[in-house]
Amino acid sequence: MKIKLERKEKRNKVKKVPTIKVGTHKKTTTALWILLLTSITFGVYKNFTAIDQHTTHEKEVTEQRVIDTNKIESFSRNFITVFYSWEHNQKALDQRTEKLKDYLTEELQVLNTDMVRTDIPTNSTVESIQFWDIKPIDKNNFDVLFSVTQTITEQNKKKVVDSAYTLTVHLDDKGNMVIVKNPTVSSIPAKSNYKPKANDSDGTVDAKTTDEIDSFLKTFFKLYPKATKKELSYYVNNHALKPINKEYQFLELTSSNYSLENDQVATQVSVKYLDPATKTTQTSEFNLILRKSENWIITN
Template sequence: MKIKIERKEKPIKQKKTPTIKVGTHQKLTTTLWAILILSIVFGVYKNFTAIDQHTTHETKIIEQKLVDTNKVESFVESFSKEYFSWQQSQDLQDKRFERLKNYLTENLQQLNTEMVRSDIPTNSIVNSFQVWSVTQNNENTYDVLFTVGQQITEGENTKNIDSTYSVSVYVDEAGNLVIIKNPTINNKPQKASYEPILSDNDGTVDANTTEEINSFLDTFFKLYPTATEKELTYYVSNQALDVINKDYVFVELVNPVYTQADNQVTATVTVKYLNKETKVTQLSQFELTLQKNDNWKIIH
């Protein structure tokens, strides 16, 4: 007897194919891109903000407060006329010293008691006064540089002298003033060595145009001293020159120089007049911009 054994075959397990969850990965990617974009935008914003702040800092304009120094100048002038004037008379010297109390601190009053000796051989009168500069040291103190002219008389001899000094003035909240530093010898400003470069014809204006402009300016400057505002409008635009109403006689143009750029001509010219009131020659220097439409006109 045969026994038949049947073997059941085990089913073959199929391997699962790996899958990627697209939804979750896409959210992560989007988040990373968003963070990157925000970082870039923030960086650009900070960069532009920094540039703007830097530019604002560099171009900041400090407004200067205009200070009226007329009161200080007048006070120093009045003081100087008392301080630098004296007489030999003891009585007049005492009165001078009393008047100086209106200008000097008590300390400076004591300092100046022996400025003019009782036996001084000279008399002095102030005949000129000129302020060169007023410098504000702080909110209440000013330094004044000035020159005073004196006529000094000794016996039968008289001479004129000029001296330069500086003083310090204190101004309180109520506007009252006092001299806090005695007149101290100083240096008078001197003539500068600067010489401007003189203009010269550069050939941009031809001979015919030069003749036209010479004729125009000759005519204009003959009329200019007495021209009314209405008459000026025929020769001048944009109120380039004002009415002067003077009794001058035109003589000539001196060394006119013309240069042209586009349709405009720059005229640098000295105009010689005879002043009928003073009888002197008046030499006026002009730098004008001319333009020709139908006729030549001064536009600046």
């Protein structure tokens, strides 16, 4: 009996190498994505917010309060008339004191008690009042600069006195007024030392053209005072000069300056007229723009 032996080949056993799975851990990955998106969103928001902060300008709306100073002037005028008028007798002074109660605070009434007394030998009449400035100090108070002309009579002698003062008027929300600062000596504006720059012809207009313009202007200004609208249309465009309907008599052009501007001539001219009504001589100054087509014409 034969026994058959089968030899099995021995195979080397391959060891299983441990591996780490790098696959997506869903929970961790989701959290990281959320964090990343949140960061990006916040950065974009901050960026736009910063731009808005730099480019947005706040507009301050200032409410302008228009004040009608006519009533302040009227109130002040009535007060000044009473304040600077008096007679040196007790009855007249008592009446003056009573009237001032309508304008002055109680403190100012007391302050002015001794301004005019019966032993003062003068009478005063207000001849004229002129207002130079009404300036707001704040919402309800206004400084008033004025001058007053008084005729002062002492016995049989009269003299005219000119004075300037400032006072302060309080205007309440109901439109009522009261003097809160006594008339205080001041000064009115004086003549300015300003001297305008002399305008001379700049040489851009030649002698021949100058003679033509002189001749044109003399003709025009002789006709101008009595010229009708239709007659002016031959010399003037765009209603640059309107009819004046006067009997003025042309005397002369006293001065004229010409300068060329593009195809036009800028003109400054002084014209002397005799006024038959007043028998006076008047000199008027005109700034005109002239242009020549077929003839010279005033365009502006």
